[in-house]
Amino acid sequence: MRNLEVRPLLIRPATSVDIPAIKTLEQHSATAAHWKPEQYEHLFRTSSQRTVLVIEDSSNQRVEGFLVARDSGGEWEIENIVVSHQRHGLGTHLLSEFLNHARRRGAAAIFLEVRESNLAARALYQKLRFEKNGRRKSYYRDPEEDAILYRLQFT
Numbered sequence: 603m604r605n606l607e608v609r610p611l612l613i614r615p616a617t618s619v620d621i622p623a624i625k626t627l628e629q630h631s632a633t634a635a636h637w638k639p640e641q642y643e644h645l646f647r648t649s650s651q652r653t654v655l656v657i658e659d660s661s662n663q664r665v666e667g668f669l670v671a672r673d674s675g676g677e678w679e680i681e682n683i684v685v686s687h688q689r690h691g692l693g694t695h696l697l698s699e700f701l702n703h704a705r706r707r708g709a710a711a712i713f714l715e716v717r718e719s720n721l722a723a724r725a726l727y728q729k730l731r732f733e734k735n736g737r738r739k740s741y742y743r744d745p746e747e748d749a750i751l752y753r754l755q756f757t
Protein backbone atom coordinates (compact mmCIF):
# COMPACT_ATOMS: atom_id res chain seq x y z
CA MET A 603 0.00 0.00 0.00
CA ARG A 604 1.21 3.55 -0.70
CA ASN A 605 2.30 5.22 2.49
CA LEU A 606 0.46 8.53 2.35
CA GLU A 607 2.02 9.73 5.60
CA VAL A 608 5.38 10.22 3.88
CA ARG A 609 4.00 11.66 0.64
CA PRO A 610 3.94 15.42 0.02
CA LEU A 611 0.32 16.43 0.50
CA LEU A 612 -1.22 19.66 -0.71
CA ILE A 613 -4.62 21.07 0.23
CA ARG A 614 -6.09 23.46 -2.32
CA PRO A 615 -9.46 24.81 -3.48
CA ALA A 616 -11.05 22.44 -5.98
CA THR A 617 -12.08 23.46 -9.48
CA SER A 618 -14.53 21.88 -11.91
CA VAL A 619 -11.60 19.87 -13.33
CA ASP A 620 -11.61 17.92 -10.05
CA ILE A 621 -15.25 16.79 -10.38
CA PRO A 622 -14.47 13.32 -11.86
CA ALA A 623 -11.96 12.56 -9.06
CA ILE A 624 -14.40 13.82 -6.42
CA LYS A 625 -17.23 11.70 -7.84
CA THR A 626 -15.00 8.61 -7.91
CA LEU A 627 -14.05 9.05 -4.25
CA GLU A 628 -17.67 9.60 -3.27
CA GLN A 629 -18.93 6.58 -5.25
CA HIS A 630 -16.36 4.30 -3.63
CA SER A 631 -17.39 5.36 -0.14
CA ALA A 632 -20.51 3.69 1.29
CA THR A 633 -20.85 6.22 4.11
CA ALA A 634 -20.25 9.43 2.13
CA ALA A 635 -23.15 11.73 1.28
CA HIS A 636 -24.21 10.70 -2.24
CA TRP A 637 -25.08 13.45 -4.67
CA LYS A 638 -26.73 13.60 -8.08
CA PRO A 639 -24.46 14.52 -11.04
CA GLU A 640 -26.15 17.95 -11.41
CA GLN A 641 -25.35 18.79 -7.79
CA TYR A 642 -21.66 18.46 -8.65
CA GLU A 643 -22.09 20.70 -11.69
CA HIS A 644 -23.65 23.38 -9.44
CA LEU A 645 -20.84 23.23 -6.89
CA PHE A 646 -18.60 25.69 -8.65
CA ARG A 647 -21.21 28.34 -9.43
CA THR A 648 -20.59 31.43 -7.33
CA SER A 649 -24.22 31.35 -6.18
CA SER A 650 -23.64 27.99 -4.48
CA GLN A 651 -21.80 29.66 -1.52
CA ARG A 652 -19.74 26.53 -1.23
CA THR A 653 -16.14 25.87 -0.41
CA VAL A 654 -14.68 22.72 -1.91
CA LEU A 655 -11.18 21.68 -0.84
CA VAL A 656 -9.18 18.74 -2.12
CA ILE A 657 -6.16 17.05 -0.61
CA GLU A 658 -3.78 15.81 -3.26
CA ASP A 659 -0.55 13.90 -3.44
CA SER A 660 1.67 16.55 -4.99
CA SER A 661 4.12 13.96 -6.31
CA ASN A 662 1.52 12.79 -8.85
CA GLN A 663 -1.39 15.29 -8.53
CA ARG A 664 -3.70 12.50 -7.45
CA VAL A 665 -6.74 13.70 -5.49
CA GLU A 666 -6.83 11.73 -2.22
CA GLY A 667 -9.81 13.40 -0.57
CA PHE A 668 -12.28 16.27 -0.62
CA LEU A 669 -14.46 18.36 1.66
CA VAL A 670 -17.57 20.36 0.72
CA ALA A 671 -19.01 23.04 3.02
CA ARG A 672 -21.63 25.73 2.63
CA ASP A 673 -21.58 29.17 4.21
CA SER A 674 -24.97 30.48 5.35
CA GLY A 675 -24.26 33.92 6.77
CA GLY A 676 -21.30 32.94 8.93
CA GLU A 677 -22.69 29.58 9.96
CA TRP A 678 -21.01 26.89 7.91
CA GLU A 679 -22.23 23.39 7.31
CA ILE A 680 -19.92 20.56 6.31
CA GLU A 681 -21.85 18.64 3.66
CA ASN A 682 -19.34 15.94 2.78
CA ILE A 683 -15.83 14.78 3.58
CA VAL A 684 -14.22 11.71 2.02
CA VAL A 685 -10.65 10.44 1.84
CA SER A 686 -9.15 7.65 -0.27
CA HIS A 687 -7.39 5.79 2.55
CA GLN A 688 -8.76 5.83 6.05
CA ARG A 689 -6.75 6.17 9.25
CA HIS A 690 -3.70 7.74 7.61
CA GLY A 691 -4.41 11.21 9.00
CA LEU A 692 -5.81 12.57 5.73
CA GLY A 693 -9.15 13.48 7.29
CA THR A 694 -7.48 15.31 10.19
CA HIS A 695 -5.26 17.25 7.79
CA LEU A 696 -8.11 18.20 5.47
CA LEU A 697 -10.62 19.14 8.18
CA SER A 698 -8.01 21.15 10.14
CA GLU A 699 -7.18 23.14 7.03
CA PHE A 700 -10.86 23.74 6.35
CA LEU A 701 -11.38 25.01 9.92
CA ASN A 702 -8.52 27.50 9.42
CA HIS A 703 -10.07 28.56 6.11
CA ALA A 704 -13.51 29.09 7.65
CA ARG A 705 -12.06 30.94 10.66
CA ARG A 706 -10.14 33.30 8.36
CA ARG A 707 -13.40 34.03 6.55
CA GLY A 708 -15.13 35.01 9.76
CA ALA A 709 -17.12 31.85 10.45
CA ALA A 710 -18.92 31.94 13.78
CA ALA A 711 -19.69 28.23 13.92
CA ILE A 712 -19.49 25.01 11.93
CA PHE A 713 -22.31 22.46 11.90
CA LEU A 714 -22.71 18.99 10.53
CA GLU A 715 -24.79 15.87 10.83
CA VAL A 716 -23.63 12.29 10.57
CA ARG A 717 -25.08 8.80 10.78
CA GLU A 718 -24.94 7.53 14.33
CA SER A 719 -23.08 4.37 13.18
CA ASN A 720 -20.35 6.32 11.34
CA LEU A 721 -17.76 5.95 14.09
CA ALA A 722 -14.81 6.92 11.88
CA ALA A 723 -16.34 10.30 11.03
CA ARG A 724 -17.52 10.89 14.58
CA ALA A 725 -14.01 10.14 15.90
CA LEU A 726 -12.58 12.71 13.48
CA TYR A 727 -15.08 15.42 14.47
CA GLN A 728 -14.60 14.79 18.18
CA LYS A 729 -10.82 14.85 17.76
CA LEU A 730 -11.14 18.35 16.27
CA ARG A 731 -13.33 19.49 19.19
CA PHE A 732 -16.76 19.39 17.62
CA GLU A 733 -19.41 19.00 20.31
CA LYS A 734 -22.46 16.82 20.01
CA ASN A 735 -25.49 19.08 20.18
CA GLY A 736 -28.48 17.03 19.10
CA ARG A 737 -30.01 14.08 17.39
CA ARG A 738 -32.53 13.81 14.54
CA LYS A 739 -34.61 10.66 14.91
CA SER A 740 -34.72 8.44 11.81
CA TYR A 741 -33.22 11.23 9.69
CA TYR A 742 -31.49 8.88 7.24
CA ARG A 743 -33.07 6.27 4.97
CA ASP A 744 -31.71 3.02 3.46
CA PRO A 745 -31.02 2.06 6.17
CA GLU A 746 -33.07 4.17 8.52
CA GLU A 747 -30.90 5.71 11.20
CA ASP A 748 -30.66 8.71 13.52
CA ALA A 749 -28.42 11.64 12.66
CA ILE A 750 -26.08 12.95 15.33
CA LEU A 751 -25.59 16.71 15.14
CA TYR A 752 -22.24 18.32 15.88
CA ARG A 753 -21.23 21.93 16.28
CA LEU A 754 -17.92 23.75 16.61
CA GLN A 755 -18.30 27.28 17.96
CA PHE A 756 -15.57 29.78 17.05
CA THR A 757 -16.90 32.88 18.81
Ligand SMILES: CC(C)(COP(=O)(O)OP(=O)(O)OC[C@H]1O[C@@H](n2cnc3c(N)ncnc32)[C@H](O)[C@@H]1OP(=O)(O)O)[C@@H](O)C(=O)NCCC(=O)NCCS
Nearest residue numbers: 633634683684685688689690691692693694722723725726
Ligand atom coordinates in the same frame (compact mmCIF):
# COMPACT_ATOMS: atom_id res chain seq x y z
C1 LIG B 1 -14.51 10.18 7.99
C2 LIG B 1 -13.13 10.19 7.29
C3 LIG B 1 -13.06 11.40 6.35
C4 LIG B 1 -12.04 10.29 8.38
O1 LIG B 1 -10.79 10.45 7.73
P1 LIG B 1 -9.48 9.63 8.16
O2 LIG B 1 -8.39 10.09 7.30
O3 LIG B 1 -9.78 8.17 8.17
O4 LIG B 1 -9.28 10.13 9.66
P2 LIG B 1 -7.88 10.26 10.43
O5 LIG B 1 -6.96 9.18 9.98
O6 LIG B 1 -7.41 11.66 10.34
O7 LIG B 1 -8.36 9.91 11.91
C5 LIG B 1 -8.96 10.88 12.75
C6 LIG B 1 -9.20 10.23 14.11
O8 LIG B 1 -10.31 9.34 14.01
C7 LIG B 1 -9.94 8.05 14.44
N1 LIG B 1 -10.59 7.07 13.58
C8 LIG B 1 -10.50 7.02 12.24
N2 LIG B 1 -11.22 5.98 11.78
C9 LIG B 1 -11.76 5.39 12.88
C10 LIG B 1 -12.61 4.28 13.07
N3 LIG B 1 -13.04 3.53 12.03
N4 LIG B 1 -13.00 3.97 14.32
C11 LIG B 1 -12.59 4.68 15.37
N5 LIG B 1 -11.76 5.76 15.26
C12 LIG B 1 -11.36 6.10 14.02
C13 LIG B 1 -8.44 7.99 14.27
O9 LIG B 1 -7.88 7.05 15.13
C14 LIG B 1 -8.03 9.40 14.57
O10 LIG B 1 -7.89 9.62 15.96
P3 LIG B 1 -6.41 9.64 16.64
O11 LIG B 1 -5.57 10.60 15.84
O12 LIG B 1 -6.70 10.10 18.03
O13 LIG B 1 -5.93 8.23 16.52
C15 LIG B 1 -12.89 8.86 6.53
O14 LIG B 1 -13.07 7.80 7.41
C16 LIG B 1 -13.80 8.67 5.32
O15 LIG B 1 -13.49 9.10 4.20
N6 LIG B 1 -14.96 8.00 5.54
C17 LIG B 1 -15.88 7.71 4.44
C18 LIG B 1 -16.75 8.91 4.10
C19 LIG B 1 -17.55 9.39 5.28
O16 LIG B 1 -18.17 8.62 6.00
N7 LIG B 1 -17.59 10.73 5.47
C20 LIG B 1 -18.27 11.37 6.57
C21 LIG B 1 -19.72 11.50 6.37
S1 LIG B 1 -20.16 12.58 5.09
